[in-house]
Each structure stands twice: as C-alpha cells, then as structure tokens.
Amino acid sequence: MLETYIRVTLFVVFLLAFIVQLYYLISSHKSLSSYIVPDELPDVKIPISIIISARNEAKNLNENLPFILQQNYPDFEVVVINDCSYDSSDIVLEVLKETYPHLKIVTITEHERFKTGKKFALTLGIKAAKSEHLIFTDADCRPASSNWITRMAAHFNNEVHIVLGYSPYYKTGNFLNSIIRFETLKTAINYLSAALNGGAYMGIGRNLGYTKTLFFANKGFAAHMHVISGDDDLFVNQNATATNTDIEIHQDAFVFTSAKTTLGALYRQKKRHMGVGKLYKNTHRYMLSFDALSGFVFYGLLIWSLAYYFEPLFALGLFFFRWIIQIIIYRKTFKKLNSASQLWCLPFFDFVYYIYINVFGFIGTFVKTTQWK
The missing domain is CATH 3.90.550.10 (Spore Coat Polysaccharide Biosynthesis Protein SpsA; Chain A)
Structure with missing residues (x-):
C-alpha cells in the first residue's frame, strides 16, 4: 500500500512539473516566437x-x-x-x-x-x-x-x-x-x-x-x-x-x-555567473527556479516512470506532447536566433540543459568567486 501511495504521489508531481513546463512555453516563450524582426535598416544618428x-x-x-x-x-x-x-x-x-x-x-x-x-x-x-x-x-x-x-x-x-x-x-x-x-x-x-x-x-x-x-x-x-x-x-x-x-x-x-x-574553464565561468542569481528580485528568482526545478523533475520522473513501468505510455504521451509544443513554439525562435539546426536535437539538449543549469545553480549558490578575470 505504501509503495503504491509513493508511486502515485511521484506521478502527480510529474504531472505538476509537466503543467509548469507547459505554462512557461505558452505564456512566456510564445511571445518571442511571434515577435517580428524588422529587416529594414533604420536611420538613426544619435551619438x-x-x-x-x-x-x-x-x-x-x-x-x-x-x-x-x-x-x-x-x-x-x-x-x-x-x-x-x-x-x-x-x-x-x-x-x-x-x-x-x-x-x-x-x-x-x-x-x-x-x-x-x-x-x-x-x-x-x-x-x-x-x-x-x-x-x-x-x-x-x-x-x-x-x-x-x-x-x-x-x-x-x-x-x-x-x-x-x-x-x-x-x-x-x-x-x-x-x-x-x-x-x-x-x-x-x-x-x-x-x-x-x-x-x-x-x-x-x-x-x-x-x-x-x-x-x-x-x-x-x-x-x-x-x-x-x-x-x-x-x-x-x-x-x-x-x-x-x-x-x-x-x-x-x-x-x-x-x-x-x-570543463574547468566552463566551471569557473558558470560559477561566476550563477552566483549572482540569488540577488535577483524575488519574483525573478522564483520564476527561474520554478522553470529549472520543474524541468529537472519532469525528466527525472519521466525516467523513473519508464524504469518502474508506472503508466509508461501516459508518461511518454506527455513527453511527446510537450516536445510537439516546443517545436511549434521554438521553430520560428530558433530560426531567428540562427540555431535552427539544434531544433531537431531538442529532446536531448533540453534534457542535458536542465541537468546543467541545476548543477551550476547549486554550485553558484554555495561557492564564491573572488576575481572577474
């Protein structure tokens, strides 16, 4: 009974992480996808x-x-x-x-x-x-x-x-x-x-x-x-x-x-960058933290669901649904930012990304940097 309760609880957390991730995609990232980049060179002369x-x-x-x-x-x-x-x-x-x-x-x-x-x-x-x-x-x-x-x-x-x-x-x-x-x-x-x-x-x-x-x-x-x-x-x-x-x-x-x-040079750079996040305004810290943690939890519990065969088809369905929404929203954005080639490797890079930012975010919280160069 206890094992079933734990499994159901974890799956509910997985669903919540999926909903949070969907919220960020639709409510926030969609605006950049629809943003029109003017091609005409403006006439500006301010010093x-x-x-x-x-x-x-x-x-x-x-x-x-x-x-x-x-x-x-x-x-x-x-x-x-x-x-x-x-x-x-x-x-x-x-x-x-x-x-x-x-x-x-x-x-x-x-x-x-x-x-x-x-x-x-x-x-x-x-x-x-x-x-x-x-x-x-x-x-x-x-x-x-x-x-x-x-x-x-x-x-x-x-x-x-x-x-x-x-x-x-x-x-x-x-x-x-x-x-x-x-x-x-x-x-x-x-x-x-x-x-x-x-x-x-x-x-x-x-x-x-x-x-x-x-x-x-x-x-x-x-x-x-x-x-x-x-x-x-x-x-x-x-x-x-x-x-x-x-x-x-x-x-x-x-x-x-x-x-x-x-990796050593990257570690030093990210340690320096991530350490300032805790000084952001509270609303921004919460926004970024929810995105980072929900993405990490989503992938972690997706793997758990497949490994323990707990509603694996439903879990995979949520994964593919999120992937389709990502492609729809990110297709234009990746093209605007000259990164269209990375769109088709999105599931892999996205998975690594959420591990990456959570690890460096943790390091940045507890490890101080003493020089900028």
Whole structure:
C-alpha cells in the first residue's frame, strides 16, 4: 500500500512539473516566437559610446577591436578601459588609436591598497564616455556585421533606456560547444521573452545598451559593487521596467564570441555567473527556479516512470506532447536566433540543459568567486 501511495504521489508531481513546463512555453516563450524582426535598416544618428573593459586582452583587442572601430555608424566612439593589464594591451591600444582617432583609452593601474574589478572599470569608462547612449561588449567579442551599432541604437528613445541584445557562441564540432550554445540559446529565450512580456530581469554584457542617465540616477553598480559579477544582469534586474526596456535580435546585431573549450574553464565561468542569481528580485528568482526545478523533475520522473513501468505510455504521451509544443513554439525562435539546426536535437539538449543549469545553480549558490578575470 505504501509503495503504491509513493508511486502515485511521484506521478502527480510529474504531472505538476509537466503543467509548469507547459505554462512557461505558452505564456512566456510564445511571445518571442511571434515577435517580428524588422529587416529594414533604420536611420538613426544619435551619438553612441561603446564601452569595453579589458584586462590582459592584447590578443583579443588586436583581433576584434577593429571590427568595432569600423562600424558603419556616423557618430560613435569606442572607450576601452585597460584594467591593470600587464600584457601588451597598452601597446595594442596605442597602435590602434593612431588609425582610429575615435578610440578613447582609459588606463587603470594596480594599487596595493585598492582592489579594482570590472564594475569599477566600467564605471570609469561610463564617466569618460561623451555620449548619453552606451553600448557594452567585451574584448573577446566581434559584431556579426558593420550595422551592429545602428540596430542597437535604433531602440533608444525618450522611454526606452535599456536595449537587450543577443550574443551567441561560435559553432565548433565538439560536444561541449553544442551544450554551451544550447544553454546560451535557452537563456536568451528566457530573458528576451521576459522583456517582451514586460518583466525584463537580465541582459548579457557582451551585447547590452543603456543610458548614462539611467546609470547615474540609480547609483550605478553601488547596490551590488561587493559582488564580482553582475555588471550586466544585476544592473538590468534592478533597473528594468515594463516600459524602459526593448530587445534587438536581428542577426546583423548579434555579437559573437568563443565558448570555453574545457570543463574547468566552463566551471569557473558558470560559477561566476550563477552566483549572482540569488540577488535577483524575488519574483525573478522564483520564476527561474520554478522553470529549472520543474524541468529537472519532469525528466527525472519521466525516467523513473519508464524504469518502474508506472503508466509508461501516459508518461511518454506527455513527453511527446510537450516536445510537439516546443517545436511549434521554438521553430520560428530558433530560426531567428540562427540555431535552427539544434531544433531537431531538442529532446536531448533540453534534457542535458536542465541537468546543467541545476548543477551550476547549486554550485553558484554555495561557492564564491573572488576575481572577474
């Protein structure tokens, strides 16, 4: 009798997890699927400052910065904060400045009594920027086209002060790269959909815009300066509203970077990223936690149902029904985000994704990071 009760209880939990997952698909992710991406290049000329914080990034600056400096935009500057670098970053930047006078260099030197971090560096860069409208990226990033600034800048107006972009990873042939790219894709679907639904909760610092007025009116990073990470997602989480945030997902406006190639490097990166989630607003933490846990429970109890032969046909029916709904909703979204090839491996990647984010979420909750670079 007790065994039957336990089995029935677990199956009810499985049903609840299925319902929660269906809710996220239909109520949230559907908005991104129906979002129309304007193809016509907008006519925009507002002054823009690109902000890049770089520590020991000589190679990346040399390879990627010219693609940013050569953007097809009438009025912009690129502010690079050379944050206590001890490689040849200073030389690379000075050489580039000879060719590109709209490059502005801000140099921070190491001080034995004062520890700097990315938020401090970005704050100095923002203060040095001449423009009201700011776009952020990293030294290891490269825009997909020369129209990146135009696409991002077009969203700024009297009401919109935050623009969320998309930053995918370059595709390679290995398994780890496929998992990382899928996790990035699902993360983007979550935060872009939330923004469209009036509940923006994060952005990605590799492709993010906001105004100087918003930054200083809300005291910059002061509320979370003690946290190593969060210069992007925590800032958006604390300052985004239903009306001051917009998204840009035209493929011209993508900003690409290379994914980590080893588990050790990925662990260090995700440990840094996941640790800030506990500082999100409660509504956002609950939303993300329910999604992560319900997905994990759904797959775990699906396997349990099949392994113990407890209503296996019904369990498989729910799995295939959810898969069909995913394909219907994600088909257009994956295409917009240039990831259509991953749609047909969705069940496998989705399964790994929910294990992945729960494991790193657990690690991020209990393990602290002490440096940003």
